[in-house]
Amino acid sequence: MAEKKTYEAKDIVVLEGLDAVRMRPGMYIGTTGPKGLHHLLWEIVDNSIDELANGHGDTIIVTLEEDGSAQVEDNGRGIPVDPHPTMKVSGLEVVFTQLHAGGKFGNDNYNFSGGLHGVGASVTNALSRWLNVNVFREGFEYEMGFESKGTTHIKSGAVRFPLHKVGKTTQTGTIVRFLPDDRVFEDITFDFDTVSRRLRELAFLNKGIKILLIDERNLEDGEPHTEVYKYDGGLSDFVKYLNENKTVEQSKPIYFEAKSELCEISCAMQYTNSYTENTFSYVNNIPTPEGGTHETGLKSAFTRALTDLGRKNNLLKDKDSLIGEDYREGLSTVLAIKMRNVQFEGQTKTKLGNMEIRPEVENLAYTQLITFLEKPENKSILELAISKGKNAAKVREAARKAKEITRAKNSLENFNLVGKLSSCTGKKVELNELFIVEGDSAGGSAKMARDRSFQAILPLRGKPLNAEKKRLAQVLANEEIRTLISALGTGIGEDFNLNNLKYHKVIILSDADQDGAHIRAILLTFFFRYMKDLVTSGHVYIGLPPLYRVAKKDHIEYVYSDIELPAVIEKVGKGYTLQRYKGLGEMNPEQLWETTMDPKARSLMRVTLEDAANAELMITTLMGDNIDARKAYISRHANFNKNDKFKPVN
């Protein structure tokens, strides 16, 4: 926004005196704790930022001085020193002695100014022991000093020495140095990290501006600690910084700026491989963690732009029904707007309430998003966004279905869904066992082998589960998994209730091969993610079918691991027959009962949370995109027969 008008001291509107501030600091800065203390500094820094953001100057230096004071210096035009026509004092004096005075109110020189409380530099003066100002302007350096004397509520911010010329200069700018009053604040120590974080944030929000932070306190090697923040990429650099420790899925963020009569907006977005959406928004450099109309407008624009471009480019079909959230899975966003007459609302007054801003931001952002995403060099970003959206929609749909089914668990309809389940007759849930069995044929054997008074069988078809790469939540769409959820009776996720568990032993029975391991991993991952308490409370087990049958006449020994085999063969002696079970399906019902299902003979391994968490790692490695990692994992765990990391229970 170019400014045409020139500033005169009369533009400063005078509202109130400073004593009120010292009487009730909380009214002006919220608190006299650390937050309020730092607020003094932000009031000053904000003024420099405004000057630079309006195109005057490019550098701000913030120094935390040894004596506990803070100094802010900029190379802007310098605060005007000409006399105020009605106040009979300089504009500069008005800025520091009159509440609500300054460029912020009642003048159009500065279009959009910040300050959550918007009270200006006079509040900093009122709550400081002393405050000094140096102005370099129109060929001269000027100086003025203020101090607060005596008790907490009199003579605050009084003029210590009046405005005077110091000498000639060719530079321009403003230096303000102040010492917070220890009679007002609990502790007047500025926190380096707090200051650093905010200055870095301001540097991101105001691209190109250079901000130096110098800490002169507690010098050890004689050198002050200095940091420099300057980001020519603005919010684009900001979003990359926020995603630094995440895996990003696009190297160049989506970035745009736009302005209208009502507001200026800038925005950067970047996808990561995480599942959460992360949005940081600002109004006039003030964070709005509660969001508001600007965020809502942007979200609508993003959904609309992607839907429109997806259709137009045949990336979306009519059957695809994506919602806004789908497009935002894993998306980090920074949105900053500048506007006049800001209305904050919400619990902590950090939510933008201006209704007119929502359609305004939506329109500006929509146009910019379309322009950005239609550029040939950004085609891959569009494709990424659409494919992420579609994937998230699939997952959402699967989760919804799974939930729906578990919610219907007590209704009659449920009976049909549990069709595949062969339930048991006993009603004592503590004694009841559910066998999750891999494959229809093994399922058939298990059904015949079981003691139906307390053992239920749920066959899982192996094929659909270990077919191609499947994300876990897609597994929820699998009919058998849904049946499993309703069979257990607990519900999943937030709805999970262990009290409704219908089987106190949930036993996974799969083949001792890679497919079996895969199915186990999927089930454990599923329990870990959606029914964690089922695992922590020790209800999940893994059944151990034998690998070999060693027989001589009537003498039969079952062998459960390769390591044991030679010893068993030796014990049985010459003339034995050896049968190797390639899968559960090869066992007849009697054998299955004797070896794997009979509580008196079988071994079960109780699954711990670690095993289940490991399953997650196992599955990401086995099903993920990293082929080398998958190969390495498989060869490391090639012997699926050992199961040596599990401890048998009974």
Ligand code: TSJ
């Ligand atoms: F907060 C503050 F007032 F104490 C303060 C203001 C502190 C610091 C470090 C800098 C500033 C400040 C103010 N830097 N630059 C300005 N600029 C003006 O006040 C200014 C200069 C010129 C004109 C003009 O129209 O010629 C108008 C204004 C508002």
